[in-house]
Amino acid sequence: MSVLSIKGVTMEFGGIKALSKIDMDLEECEIRGLIGPNGAGKTTVFNVITGIYRPKEGDIRFNGDSILGKKPHEISGLGIGRTFQNPQLFQTLTVMDNVLIGLHTLGKSSFVSEALKLPGERKEELELREKASHILEWIGLKEVADRLGCNLPFGQQKFLEFGRAIVCKPTLLLLDEPAAGLNFEEKVNLDRLVKLLRDEMKITILLIEHDMRLVMGISDRVTVLNYGEKIAEGLPSEVRKDRKVIEAYLGEEKKLRKPKT
Amino acid sequence: MMNYYKTILLLVGLALLFVIPPFLKPYYMFMVNYILIYIILAVGLNLVMGYTGQISLGNAAFFGIGAYGSALLSIKLGIPFLICIPLGGAISAFFGFLVAVPALRMSGLYLAMVTLGFGELVQLIFFQWEGLTRGPDGIVIPKPKFGSFEFSNDYRVYYLILITALFLLIIARNIIRSRTGRAFLSIRESETAAQSLGVNLRYYKIVAFVMSAFFAGIAGALYGAFVHYISPDIFGVFESISHLSMVIIGGIGTNLGPIVGAIFVIILLEVLKGLRGMQEIIYGIILVVFMIFMSKGIWGMIKERYIDSR
Numbered sequence: 416m417s418v419l420s421i422k423g424v425t426m427e428f429g430g431i432k433a434l435s436k437i438d439m440d441l442e443e444c445e446i447r448g449l450i451g452p453n454g455a456g457k458t459t460v461f462n463v464i465t466g467i468y469r470p471k472e473g474d475i476r477f478n479g480d481s482i483l484g485k486k487p488h489e490i491s492g493l494g495i496g497r498t499f500q501n502p503q504l505f506q507t508l509t510v511m512d513n514v515l516i517g518l519h520t521l522g523k524s525s526f527v528s529e530a531l532k533l534p535g536e537r538k539e540e541l542e543l544r545e546k547a548s549h550i551l552e553w554i555g556l557k558e559v560a561d562r563l564g565c566n567l568p569f570g571q572q573k574f575l576e577f578g579r580a581i582v583c584k585p586t587l588l589l590l591d592e593p594a595a596g597l598n599f600e601e602k603v604n605l606d607r608l609v610k611l612l613r614d615e616m617k618i619t620i621l622l623i624e625h626d627m628r629l630v631m632g633i634s635d636r637v638t639v640l641n642y643g644e645k646i647a648e649g650l651p652s653e654v655r656k657d658r659k660v661i662e663a664y665l666g667e668e669k670k671l672r673k674p675k676t
Numbered sequence: 677m678m679n680y681y682k683t684i685l686l687l688v689g690l691a692l693l694f695v696i697p698p699f700l701k702p703y704y705m706f707m708v709n710y711i712l713i714y715i716i717l718a719v720g721l722n723l724v725m726g727y728t729g730q731i732s733l734g735n736a737a738f739f740g741i742g743a744y745g746s747a748l749l750s751i752k753l754g755i756p757f758l759i760c761i762p763l764g765g766a767i768s769a770f771f772g773f774l775v776a777v778p779a780l781r782m783s784g785l786y787l788a789m790v791t792l793g794f795g796e797l798v799q800l801i802f803f804q805w806e807g808l809t810r811g812p813d814g815i816v817i818p819k820p821k822f823g824s825f826e827f828s829n830d831y832r833v834y835y836l837i838l839i840t841a842l843f844l845l846i847i848a849r850n851i852i853r854s855r856t857g858r859a860f861l862s863i864r865e866s867e868t869a870a871q872s873l874g875v876n877l878r879y880y881k882i883v884a885f886v887m888s889a890f891f892a893g894i895a896g897a898l899y900g901a902f903v904h905y906i907s908p909d910i911f912g913v914f915e916s917i918s919h920l921s922m923v924i925i926g927g928i929g930t931n932l933g934p935i936v937g938a939i940f941v942i943i944l945l946e947v948l949k950g951l952r953g954m955q956e957i958i959y960g961i962i963l964v965v966f967m968i969f970m971s972k973g974i975w976g977m978i979k980e981r982y983i984d985s986r
Contacts, residue, residue: 465872491874503869505862515855516862520874522855526883529854530847536854543855579873 720891742896768893
């Protein structure tokens with residue numbers, strides 16, 4: 416059974432089709448690249464999956480159940496995490512607090528027990544903090560745990576957002592251009608972490624990325640969108656040779672054919 | 677080491693709060709009580725405005741609902757006043773919930789307008805429902821009693837207000853440092869990110885709003901117990917604005933800001949009372965100057981310069 420199954424999803428904004436009849440199936444523990452020129456509808460796919468937009472037609476199933484019409488926080492609670500194209504950090508909160516909010520759905524305390532600081536609440540808080548420190552160590556931000564989000568350099572902000580999305584161990588992770596703005600070293604690190612997520616934490620990943628070397632190297636399969644339509648899908652090596660894809664990327668033909676290093 | 681000093685400072689401060697008052701002149705005792713009530717109001721409002729980032733311009737209505745609610749319960753139903761204080765908070769919280777459910781579908785200026793309208797409406801009801809509130813004449817509230825102990829003067833009422841205020845401050849602090857508090861903050865910082873992490877925006881906005889109504893309701897009940905007289909004209913839009921200005925001048929979204937702001941604004945208004953006619957003008961000028969040179973508020977600035985920067 417696929418982890419995520421998108422069937423015939425159409426999304427319109429005032430008569431303009433942002434997505435038309437998109438089908439996509441993600442298998443367990445797969446890394447799926449989602450590529451396409453700017454405006455192809457990649458981020459719209461994310462917003463439809465996470466419940467920010469409600470598609471006009473079609474169905475989206477997560478682990479077999481339809482998630483259509485559910486609110487974003489409910490969908491997140493089911494185990495779908497995401498990052499954003501422009502990092503949506505909690506700027507004036509500490510790195511630690513950013514990650515702790517990522518653990519929100521794991522906490523069970525109510526505001527009454529918190530107001531009175533009942534013993535169960537304290538224990539839960541300690542457990543959450545431990546989990547958060549663990550992730551911070553994993554993404555290499557433990558030393559800056561007490562700094563404010565807005566004071567981090569851009570690369571670290573991206574990693575923080577990444578950490579915040581994976582700390583509660585989602586089943587499916589949606590990454591929206593995680594490598595944009597990262598330097599070479601950071602990209603290598605990202606590549607390594609994403610593979611670890613799949614191999615060790617068994618997380619299925621859907622990845623939007625413009626860095627072709629990264630996305631072709633890391634993805635098990637790649638889906639290509641153009642003008643809201645799916646124009647190709649398959650192994651990176653197949654997609655790379657697809658004529659429609661090359662046309663869509665007109666002018667970037669060379670880059671696509673560049674051999675893997 | 678820092679924490680060690682902080683604890684000592686806190687304990688000394690607490691001890692002083694309990695020991696000094698009997699030595700104060702009645703006028704100062706009155707002022708201290710007054711300030712404590714406004715600290716409760718400002719701290720409550722800061723939960724919804726400072727931490728959750730939702731505008732509320734109707735805080736005086738909840739202040740009034742707490743004051744009228746507790747006074748009427750004790751006068752008409754003969755419920756002991758000490759029980760009426762939490763009940764005043766509960767009634768106010770209930771109305772807070774009724775307003776929050778539809779109002780918090782909106783945000784920004786729209787939310788400001790709805791809460792402003794609610795404040796006006798409540799004041800109008802206080803004025804017009806003469807059978808219950810005695811309209812513009814207001815209500816005289818008997819001195820609260822606990823068994824045979826009467827809170828007969830400001831010195832006795834002080835301890836009642838102080839203990840309640842400390843209790844509420846601790847609650848506010850606990851909330852802010854917990855999962856709920858972080859959910860509040862996440863909404864303020866980025867609703868998009870918050871909901872993608874599973875934070876139920878509506879639920880937490882309502883919780884914050886209801887809490888601030890609860891705080892205001894308790895403050896209203898204490899106000900009645902302390903001043904012994906309430907009338908509708910107190911609970912108008914200018915009252916709401918003054919709560920707001922305390923939060924902003926002290927430092928919105930900081931833990932000590934509203935406390936500093938309440939102390940500062942009350943003392944300032946009191947000092948300016950001497951300057952008949954000029955009071956509002958000078959108050960206005962000071963507010964403008966403050967906002968220009970200290971846009972983060974008094975405590976907000978101190979925190980940024982001396983605490984966060986370390």
